Amino acid sequence: MSTTPGAGLDRRELTRLGPVRRAVLLPSFQFWTVLPTLALVVVVLVSAAVGLEHPSANFGTVVTWIVWWGGLLVSFVLVGRAWCLVCPIGAIPEWLQRLSPWWGSRYTAGLGLPWPRRLRNLWLPTALFVVFVFLDNGYGMSNSPRMTAGLIAVLALGAAWVSLVFERRAFCRYLCPLTAFIGTCALTSVFELRRRDPAPCRNACPTKDCYRGNARRYGCPMGEFPGGGLESNLHCILCTECVKSCPHDNIALRWRAPGRDLWAMSRPRLDGACAAAVIVGLATVVPLLALAFLPELRSLLARLLPAGVPPNDPPRLAAVVLVFGVGLGATLGLLHAASLLSRWASGSARVTTRALFTRYAYALIPVGLSKLLADLLDHAFRTWGVLSNVTSALLLDFPWNRVMPERASATDLLGPLAVYGLQVALLLGGLLWSLEALRRTAPGPAADRASGVASFLPIAGLALVLTLASLWTLGSGLL
Amino acid sequence: MRPVLRALLPTAAAVLLLALGIVWLAEGPGATASPADAPTPGTTREVAIRAQAWGFRPRVVRVAPGETLRLAGISEDIQHGLAINDLGVNLQLRAGQVARSPAVTVNLPEGVYTIQCSVFCGLGHASMKAKLVVGSPRAAPGSGAPWIASLLGLAVVVGVAFRAGRPRG
Structure with missing residues (x-):
């Protein structure tokens, strides 16, 4: 099921187009793409660190949690992990490590130690992502300018430190709290960077420059080996270093069926699958449980734990932890049960429940991603104008953002029912996408259609349940 | 069709139970x-x-x-x-x-x-x-919208289920 390049794929190659080819072959390509985001992140950091503490009037919080977050969610489908290509938090430590922003340097400022073998997986990044989401929901990070600034500073310093100790972009691949989220969601992308033809890589390339680099260019900063048959977007940040370093001009950027990785990976891993399940659970099950139980749970826990001043309120923080734990446990448990039932229904002795669990988890990503997009859609349409308000406020006192605008608008572009209609369309689109991916991954011999349908039904049922959770959570305001 | 029925019955029962739970959670505790x-x-x-x-x-x-x-x-x-x-x-x-x-x-x-x-x-x-x-x-005006959306979701699943089991492309 791995990607098999061939002559028929040429029409889908973007690197055949002159301007695209010239851009990706430009040695300073990544440097120029990082510069605009670097300038924006500096302004965001300053305004979040010293600007207004009103989250809706602070440029830093609005740009980070509305514009950046929304752009990130949309970018997964369009360009996979391309945020990592332009992320200054990953790029600047890399320049520091190489002692060069783009040209091949013989010197390095880093120790270049290999990342510990036991940590070469997505378990730690998944745990860090859960902590990241907990900080937001427990402490209100996304509506606190100071915490937003602190987060950016901690990530930047952490990335710099890790790049000085470990080789390549170890932080971006194994420690960034968003890497598991960005990597698994990037599987939905319509772009991929892959080798054109396996033959030159196997038979005529002893140097493996796409991985090791050469005197002029660097190897893959994420530690991937495109010439060895890269088959998913999980870690590919589209930096195009491999395009530049390949001596056989055998790496191409091309279109593909949207989300092909969701069903076509030949060796999906359990750590990535659990990351996918956690993302889906956080997007669908956890908000429903929080909506229903969080206040009551907090009151209940207040009898056991001493109350504090919010957000440092132990009963509430414990309630959030409990909701997270139950929600994620329920998601993993339901996915396991659906895999078990699917295996039993398929009647196939060759397939294991674990293998099904792994494949199904990836295929459910569109259900979670569409819910996260639907959440943001509501905010964008119902608090329309906030970006222009904060931009005006920033310009009044650039870049400190300490002056409150005279009037903050409270306007909406669409009514709640119209927004809900769009959310429903988005959620049903995500469901359909997941079902198509699940249909292609469900076991069952091709000759026996009944077994194929039978094995598909349990996991399709779970996809429907997760979508219902989102539909009813978002619809609760209309009831 | 026996394998399909064998999978359909427990799946339908589980989906129904969970769906009722979801409606209760969305309408229930907080809505009181x-x-x-x-x-x-x-x-x-x-x-x-x-x-x-x-x-x-x-x-x-x-x-x-x-x-x-x-x-x-x-x-x-x-x-x-x-x-x-x-x-x-x-x-x-x-x-x-x-x-x-x-x-x-x-x-x-x-x-x-x-x-x-x-x-x-x-x-x-x-x-x-x-x-x-x-x-x-x-x-x-929107009180029936989640019900309609849920039925549409069910229709999507049924539609794709009819395509399941065919040779994969």
Whole structure:
């Protein structure tokens, strides 16, 4: 099921187009793409660190949690992990490590130690992502300018430190709290960077420059080996270093069926699958449980734990932890049960429940991603104008953002029912996408259609349940 | 068709049970909050609204057409917003600090309007809403929408299930 390049794929190659080819072959390509985001992140950091503490009037919080977050969610489908290509938090430590922003340097400022073998997986990044989401929901990070600034500073310093100790972009691949989220969601992308033809890589390339680099260019900063048959977007940040370093001009950027990785990976891993399940659970099950139980749970826990001043309120923080734990446990448990039932229904002795669990988890990503997009859609349409308000406020006192605008608008572009209609369309689109991916991954011999349908039904049922959770959570305001 | 039935029965039972649970969770515990006091025309009434992640209490605020209100909001946890776009009200709510709106006269036709959080506050922000009921409208216009959406979801699953089991392309 791995990607098999061939002559028929040429029409889908973007690197055949002159301007695209010239851009990706430009040695300073990544440097120029990082510069605009670097300038924006500096302004965001300053305004979040010293600007207004009103989250809706602070440029830093609005740009980070509305514009950046929304752009990130949309970018997964369009360009996979391309945020990592332009992320200054990953790029600047890399320049520091190489002692060069783009040209091949013989010197390095880093120790270049290999990342510990036991940590070469997505378990730690998944745990860090859960902590990241907990900080937001427990402490209100996304509506606190100071915490937003602190987060950016901690990530930047952490990335710099890790790049000085470990080789390549170890932080971006194994420690960034968003890497598991960005990597698994990037599987939905319509772009991929892959080798054109396996033959030159196997038979005529002893140097493996796409991985090791050469005197002029660097190897893959994420530690991937495109010439060895890269088959998913999980870690590919589209930096195009491999395009530049390949001596056989055998790496191409091309279109593909949207989300092909969701069903076509030949060796999906359990750590990535659990990351996918956690993302889906956080997007669908956890908000429903929080909506229903969080206040009551907090009151209940207040009898056991001493109350504090919010957000440092132990009963509430414990309630959030409990909701997270139950929600994620329920998601993993339901996915396991659906895999078990699917295996039993398929009647196939060759397939294991674990293998099904792994494949199904990836295929459910569109259900979670569409819910996260639907959440943001509501905010964008119902608090329309906030970006222009904060931009005006920033310009009044650039870049400190300490002056409150005279009037903050409270306007909406669409009514709640119209927004809900769009959310429903988005959620049903995500469901359909997941079902198509699940249909292609469900076991069952091709000759026996009944077994194929039978094995598909349990996991399709779970996809429907997760979508219902989102539909009813978002619809609760209309009831 | 025997394998299909063998999978369909437990799947349908589980989906039905879980779906009922979802409807109960979305409508149930939080929806039992009582409405605000009955309106008293001719005076400025202060309506106290408490916000917490992710909901408001009360979830229903009833007002008479033409009534003058002052909203007093307070957050019980992290920062939230309290916005009624139709009245031009947008308050920032901090934990433990009461924020009061100017007095606003409800010059709106009878109907149901949305009270919402205007500060992006986490996973459940999109569902952090309450209702402002002006007068005595018959029913909220969107109350049947989740049911229709759920049926559409079921139709999508049935449609794809018919394609399942075919050779994969």
